[in-house]
Amino acid sequence: MRDFLATLIGKIVRSALFFRREGGYTLPGLVIEKLFPNYITSMLHKLPEGVIIITGTNGKTTTTKIVAELLRANGKRVVTNTTGSNLTRGIASSIARQANLSGSLNYDSAVLELDEATAKNFVKIIKPRWVLALNVSRDQLDRYGEVDTIASYVGEAMQAATEGIVTNARDILLNKLAKKIASEKTVHLKFFGAADSLGKFFPDDYELAAVSGSVKQRASPTPGGVEVELADFKGQSVSYRIAGKLYRSKLKLTGQHNFLNGAAALALCGQLLPKAETKDLIADLSKVTIAFGRGELYRFENGSTVELVLVKNPASFSQALASYGAGKEDLMIAINDNIADGRDVSWLWDVNFEPLHGRRVELVSGTRAADMALRLSYDGINTKETQPQLPKALRQLTGRPGKKVILATYTAMLQLYKILGKQAEKIS
């Protein structure tokens, strides 16, 4: 009865918001949380194939989307939180939206993306069957804390897995933690990773900030080998090495970090779907499209197009530059310092701007536009214009036809979405 009421209330709040044309991602959850604090637990305990948690600093939203779509392609009914709202509030909202009106969830399993701190608390209430830990690196330190702390949160989540852990062989902190946990309790441990030749594309936190000629050792090789390895990529043609065999595919996903997220999802789904053929899973992966805020494309009337890419910490910004930096598109960078972006912008100095050497940035914008221009200047990169006001900056950027890319922090991205939604047509 309680679940029925909570679900109903969640749906009512959401539809009220819908008519006000607002996102409504977390408010229904907030209302439910206040009225029915046990809602999430009660609903998720009913799932026959349990709960799968995906956590880590970067790639949660996309990987969650891939895993859910691979499971669905194999006939599983999956409840998920795919909107980037990965706090408990967002989960409650997602559940209420996806439950039927009698308050039951007609699903086999839940695939949930949780930030590291939420994951640590969440597993105290609900034991996940599998935990997929993607990576840990410095991220909004004024808000989340230091990397050792974050890694320990992920460790607590991995510790709670009842059946197995999937993690990143390349990430020295997670690699060590996962091995320690697997040596102390009976739980499967599977690794995904990238070939050594691709190492430079996927630095872990230590490598991100280490000076060249660094002395620290790499993560030791994994005893059972790597389950799914990203072997190579060129454009969107990607090859994975799985159980000694090479599989090639052309993906709809862009960005090398998403190719590695694909490896993570394949490693997990191989465990969740023991009967599925690897080649079929790869075919399913090739159909997955990018997630919210991860490179969506808009077109203006004058023919100019804008691709919007979220950058939120040194790793994700460096990845975005590696993917977009060498292109011919006009580039705008929008940096805000609201609470959800992190108040401290020191992290901009840990980003690798090498891909922009010899290029010009058209515009910098956001509350910390000046800081961004200053950062670029010390790398010898010129900025044509500093325009802190986002609407004005967007207008200037799209005034002339051509391809544009905007790299933006979280709240800057949300602001840009609102404007783009009104003024441009979304094409992917």
Place this chain on the structure above:
Amino acid sequence: MKQLHILHLYPNELNTYGDHGNVLTLRRRTEWHGLQPVAHYHHPKAALPKQIDIVIGGGGQDSAQADVQADILKIGDNLRNLSDQQVPMLLICGTYQLFGHRYTTHTGEEVKGIGIFDAETIGGQKRMIGNVMVKSDFGILFGFENHSGQTFLGKSQAPLGKVLRGGGNNGKDKTEGARTNNVFGTYLHGPFLPNNPQFCDELIKMAVKNHGDEYQQPGIDDSLSMAVRTNGHRRHY
């Protein structure tokens, strides 16, 4: 003097808050002074280079601080000698703490420092996090602090400046940082030098004078830094 030798202490261990930005800024501005910067990275257990004109150190996690503690005690005498020779040094957060007498964590564990500053640090329960503005002999200093350690200066120890906004050394006595000879410690990152280019030039000036050379302030277009600093005045969070 044609080259300026920069010693960067523990770049792989103490680099959490954009500390590489300080070294990048120092290198660029050294070039703009017509000098060639030569960066030496000092890793634990390694030997120090022969020529050292400026020393830089950053902040890090507690685990990293423990990693470098044994080494810094070993090179403590060298650093004290350099301090006596008026070599400029800028030490941020974690390295600043290690330049005091000791750091006592909130669990009571004691980490010994090299005592160039008459200061000691006590691990607090609450972190001081936010934008900081400091009044100093080098003008207003801007930065961002994020530390749980509370540093208390001895009676004779000069601070770097007075806190106008933010927590500073300990959130209580309005002091921020420390200065002994040309050795400066501070909790401000942001990073510190790009936010305070006049301070960076001061370090270069000290190094040039140590060589007995005449210092000439070059014309540098600092309009971008000035824009950042102007915004800094308005940043009440």
